[in-house]
Amino acid sequence: MRTEFPRNQWYVAAYGTEVSRRLLARKICGEAIVFYRTSNGEPVALADRCVHRQYLLSASALDGDLLVCGYHGFTYDAEGTCVKVPGQHRVPRTARVKKYPVVEQDSFIWIWIGDDAAADPQSIPRAPWLAAKDWTTVCGMEPLAARYGLLVDNLLDLSHETYLHGGYIGTPEVAETPITTEVDEDHGIVFVSRHMENVACPPFYAKSTGIEGRIDRWQDIEYRPPCLYLLHSRVAPVGVQPGADGDDSGAFHVEVVYAITPETETSTHDFWAVARDFALDDESVSGFLAESNRTVVLQDVAALNLLETVIVNEPPGYQELSINIDTGGLAARRMLAAQIVAGDSMHAPATAATG
Amino acid sequence: MASRPSRAQLQGATVTYRVDWVLGTDLLHGRCQCGAERESEDPIELWQWLTGHPVGHEQSWSSGQPTPHDLVAVGT
Ligand code: FES
Ligand SMILES: [Fe+2]
Ligand SMILES: [Zn+2]
Numbered sequence: 001m002r003t004e005f006p007r008n009q010w011y012v013a014a015y016g017t018e019v020s021r022r023l024l025a026r027k028i029c030g031e032a033i034v035f036y037r038t039s040n041g042e043p044v045a046l047a048d049r050c051v052h053r054q055y056l057l058s059a060s061a062l063d064g065d066l067l068v069c070g071y072h073g074f075t076y077d078a079e080g081t082c083v084k085v086p087g088q089h090r091v092p093r094t095a096r097v098k099k100y101p102v103v104e105q106d107s108f109i110w111i112w113i114g115d116d117a118a119a120d121p122q123s124i125p126r127a128p129w130l131a132a133k134d135w136t137t138v139c140g141m142e143p144l145a146a147r148y149g150l151l152v153d154n155l156l157d158l159s160h161e162t163y164l165h166g167g168y169i170g171t172p173e174v175a176e177t178p179i180t181t182e183v184d185e186d187h188g189i190v191f192v193s194r195h196m197e198n199v200a201c202p203p204f205y206a207k208s209t210g211i212e213g214r215i216d217r218w219q220d221i222e223y224r225p226p227c228l229y230l231l232h233s234r235v236a237p238v239g240v241q242p243g244a245d246g247d248d249s250g251a252f253h254v255e256v257v258y259a260i261t262p263e264t265e266t267s268t269h270d271f272w273a274v275a276r277d278f279a280l281d282d283e284s285v286s287g288f289l290a291e292s293n294r295t296v297v298l299q300d301v302a303a304l305n306l307l308e309t310v311i312v313n314e315p316p317g318y319q320e321l322s323i324n325i326d327t328g329g330l331a332a333r334r335m336l337a338a339q340i341v342a343g344d345s346m347h348a349p350a351t352a353a354t355g
Numbered sequence: 356m357a358s359r360p361s362r363a364q365l366q367g368a369t370v371t372y373r374v375d376w377v378l379g380t381d382l383l384h385g386r387c388q389c390g391a392e393r394e395s396e397d398p399i400e401l402w403q404w405l406t407g408h409p410v411g412h413e414q415s416w417s418s419g420q421p422t423p424h425d426l427v428a429v430g431t
Contacts, residue, residue, distance in 0.1 A: 178376030182363040185371040191363040220362040232362060324376050324383060327398040331372075334402065 005029050005148065005262040006226045006336060007343035008114030010124045012259030012271055015139065016104050019043050023067075025058030027263050029113045033100060034058040038065045043109050044078045045100040051082065057097070107131045107139075107273075108259065114343060125224040129255040129275035136280045138290035139273035144301050146308035148226075148260050148268040152336065154300055155229050155258055156192060156329040158219055164303055165296050173199040174219075181327045188335060192221040192328035198238045204292050205235045208285050209252045209278060214238050221328065225335045231256035253277045256293075266308060272297050372405045374398070391415035 013028055014035060024035040025048055032048040034057045046067070048058050055071035062068070066083065067076045074095065075084035082095035101112040101119040107130040112119035129135045144151060154160065161170035173196050182191040201215045216239070220232040236251035259271035274293050279285040322330060363370050375384045377394075385401045386392045391412035395401040404411065 178378055180361060180376070181374045182361060182368070182370045183372045184363065184368040186369045189363070189368060191361065191368070193362055222362065222366075322397075322399050324381065324398060327374050327376070327383060327401075330398055330402055334406065 004265045004340070006339035008112075008118050009226050009339065009343065010103075010110045010112055010119075011227045011261045012108045012269075013045065013102070013111040013261065014109045015141070015271070016043070016107055016109055019109050021062060023058045023060065023062065025056065026269075028111055028269075029262050030264050031113065032056075033111070034067075035102075035109065036062060036067070038078050042078070043102050043104055045102045045109075045111055046076065046080045047098040047100075049097065050074055051095050051097060052085075107137070108271075125228045127228065127230060127255070127257045127273075130257060130273055132275075134280070135255070135275045135277055136286060137273050137275040138286050138293070139271070140290070140294055140297070141269060141271045142294075142297050142301050143263075144268040144270045144304060145266070146268060146301075146304040147266050147311075148262045149333070149336070150304045150307055150311075151258075151260050151268055151270060151300070152223070152225075152229075152332050153329045154304060155231075155260070156190070156221065156223060156332050157325050158192075158194065158221070158231075159325045164299050167203065168292055168296050168299075169202050169204045171200045171202050173217075175325075179325070179328065181331055183331050183335075188225060188339075190221075190223045190225070190328060190331045190335060192223075194219045201235070204289070204296075205252070205254075208254075208276070208289055209235060211235065211237055211252070216240065223328075223332055225332060226339060227259050227261055229258040229260060231258075266312060270297060270301065372402075374401060374405075387412055 011028055013026060014024065018024055019035045019037055021037055026033055026035065033045050034048040035043065035045050037043055046057060048056055050057055050069040050071065052069065052072055052074045055069055057067055057069060060068055060070035065078050073086045074082050076097060077083050080097040080099035082091055085091050085095065101116055103110045103121045103124055105124060106127045110124050130137050159175040162172055162175035163170065177194050177196045179192055179194045196217045198214050199217055201211055205211065216236050218234040222230040222232065233254040233256055234251050240250040242248040255275040257273040257275065261269040261271065263269055272293060274289050371388045373386045377384050381396055382394050383396065383398060383401050384392065384394050385405050387405055387408050389408060389412050392415055393401065393404055
């Protein structure tokens, strides 16, 4: 069976700060999941469906580390095993809900969607800036009523900044500057870079860095399909170059991180974070970057929500027209398509049949 | 083409394929890890040719280019 997103992959399910002693319900790749932390702080992810009569465990309650179904009291431990049922001593052996592998890393809760046996935490891509001491991060998450592939297309082609995000991050030069695309098949990475020299500084960077006048602006995208997107952004006064020793303290660095997590086939969790290596303690810079980036994300969300209403009604095989700016997006689509095939061949999605 | 090493190269990535948009033109210049090169105005056609390696790549090695062996970067 063909699914629309890659299985046997790690996805960002939440920020660590969202998962607490309160139950959190979230759908990931079409699977309804409940998240919480045990009393010693371990994140837990279980299928959000009681084995008894399918009540939502997320609408239930924690009793210590036990999750007690809010309907008839089936009680589950953090492994998803039912340890108590009402009125009788014998707990049916098949009474368990699926427990998902989760890893907390770089401020995110990552979840494995697929065959548990294949889950390797070492393969989770890193975004170390988000939890690093010498960086300051602002972040958020916006629900997107569009398929995740549209967000991938959007983020891999930043020429749209000029048209959709003018006045924030877009300037004419973004759309005008040629890109270089590199593909690392071994590690599954798509790189797209656009290095602009002596260009206008958009408000997003002028106000946050305090640079007056024109800049050199580098956008280095590193996309690790399916979920993690990194935009290594470098802004410097014109002509300021990294030293031969790699020292680049004359420039300002912003790591823009997106996690693109399918909610359903036609909706997406759009996690975004902006980490910077300057003005670390300046609350006004944090406030400005958070507000500006959220505005930019919402501009994309509005455009992609609109686009989804068009594509969802489109007959299969509709012909698009691709041009040079799409080179990176096409490489990403190819890699995702291969991941979907690989994920489906390893794993036929099974619905847990319980007695 | 680029004087500075790319981000991918700096990170020690294995660059399987590279496509440069040639400055001042509408042309894309593609390069396979094996050394084969091709220019195109159509990114879809160019990706098909690149990912079709090795089909049609043997004829496209330009002289003076590194051999396929030289191009295998060391991953980190
Ligand atoms: S539905 Fe959960 S105990 Fe009945
Ligand atoms: Fe955008
Ligand atoms: Zn080749």
